[in-house]
Amino acid sequence: MDRRRMMADGIVYFEDIAVGDGFDAGPLTVSREDVIRFAAEFDPQPFHLSDEAAAQTHFRSLAASGWHTTALFMKMFVAAMQKEPGRQAASLGAIGVDELRWLRPVRPGDTLRGTNEVIDKKASASRPEMGIVRNRVTIYNQHDEPVLTMIPITMWRTRPA
Amino acid sequence: MDRRRMMADGIVYFEDIAVGDGFDAGPLTVSREDVIRFAAEFDPQPFHLSDEAAAQTHFRSLAASGWHTTALFMKMFVAAMQKEPGRQAASLGAIGVDELRWLRPVRPGDTLRGTNEVIDKKASASRPEMGIVRNRVTIYNQHDEPVLTMIPITMWRTRPA
Numbered sequence: 001m002d003r004r005r006m007m008a009d010g011i012v013y014f015e016d017i018a019v020g021d022g023f024d025a026g027p028l029t030v031s032r033e034d035v036i037r038f039a040a041e042f043d044p045q046p047f048h049l050s051d052e053a054a055a056q057t058h059f060r061s062l063a064a065s066g067w068h069t070t071a072l073f074m075k076m077f078v079a080a081m082q083k084e085p086g087r088q089a090a091s092l093g094a095i096g097v098d099e100l101r102w103l104r105p106v107r108p109g110d111t112l113r114g115t116n117e118v119i120d121k122k123a124s125a126s127r128p129e130m131g132i133v134r135n136r137v138t139i140y141n142q143h144d145e146p147v148l149t150m151i152p153i154t155m156w157r158t159r160p161a
Numbered sequence: 162m163d164r165r166r167m168m169a170d171g172i173v174y175f176e177d178i179a180v181g182d183g184f185d186a187g188p189l190t191v192s193r194e195d196v197i198r199f200a201a202e203f204d205p206q207p208f209h210l211s212d213e214a215a216a217q218t219h220f221r222s223l224a225a226s227g228w229h230t231t232a233l234f235m236k237m238f239v240a241a242m243q244k245e246p247g248r249q250a251a252s253l254g255a256i257g258v259d260e261l262r263w264l265r266p267v268r269p270g271d272t273l274r275g276t277n278e279v280i281d282k283k284a285s286a287s288r289p290e291m292g293i294v295r296n297r298v299t300i301y302n303q304h305d306e307p308v309l310t311m312i313p314i315t316m317w318r319t320r321p322a
Binding site: 038041042043044045047057058065066067070071072074075078082088092093094095096097098099100101102 | 199202203204205206208218219226227228231232233235236239243249253254255256257258259260261262263
């Protein structure tokens with residue numbers, strides 16, 4: 001975010017967001033206990049629950065649920081956004097996500113970080129109070145290998161007239 | 162799944178899956194405590210934590226994190242798959258998801274169910290031991306309103322030669 005574009009009220013409206021703007025989040029370390037607890041509640045497939053079961057599969061050892069990785073993305077990005085109250089004030093959440101890809105397993109002990117880049121923006125014809133921003137998100141592990149990529153489609157308030 | 166296509170070993174290989182095959186999951190009721198606990202850990206935006214904060218936003222009342230809804234999709238679908246061990250045996254998980262859309266808020270007390278339909282399948286040229294299946298998933302609430310749609314891209318074992 002280029003702070004020069006911010007208005008005096010400090011709020012980052014749709015008009016203040018530019019293609020190419022960047023945003024970093026994390027780091028966040030995933031424990032073995034976290035991996036198993038999430039999987040036990042939401043994705044109890046054997047390769048997300050124990051090394052022994054994962055050894056029988058292409059995962060080879062315990063791997064986090066892909067939906068755990070997306071939840072951890074959100075945790076990192078909300079924390080980063082809450083450090084910038086002006087961003088949070090004008091965010092209206094997400095419509096959806098395109099092209100989500102799990103590229104590598106996330107393992108217990110991995111330390112994740114994320115990057116966000118604005119790839120395009122579009123005013124809403126039908127709803128002038130908001131605009132749509134598409135972002136390319138990449139989550140990396142501690143070896144700087146991408147583990148997840150996706151394109152969240154987010155809504156932002158436009159500046160009051 | 163048309164059971165007539167299943168082999169004597171009971172395993173649903175890539176070859177046994179046909180475009181148009183259907184699969185249902187759920188129901189699953191989401192409690193207020195679940196909504197707040199998930200949000201507190203992964204998505205602590207005010208509208209996912211309290212009715213009072215949500216009343217200040219376009220959500221109007223407490224709404225589940227969109228990533229909670231995707232986790233609940235997985236919970237329902239794994240439970241449905243585990244009732245059919247032959248399906249689970251040949252599933253190799255997902256590469257990713259296209260066109261994920263959150264269409265309506267999920268509210269405390271909502272009862273969700275899901276449908277899955279195979280929309281296309283493709284053998285892997287480079288990896289003959291597996292094939293790719295694209296599925297259209299829709300999650301509905303108790304009013305039969307869709308709350309989420311997406312296209313998971315899943316991998317399946319091919320039948321051993």
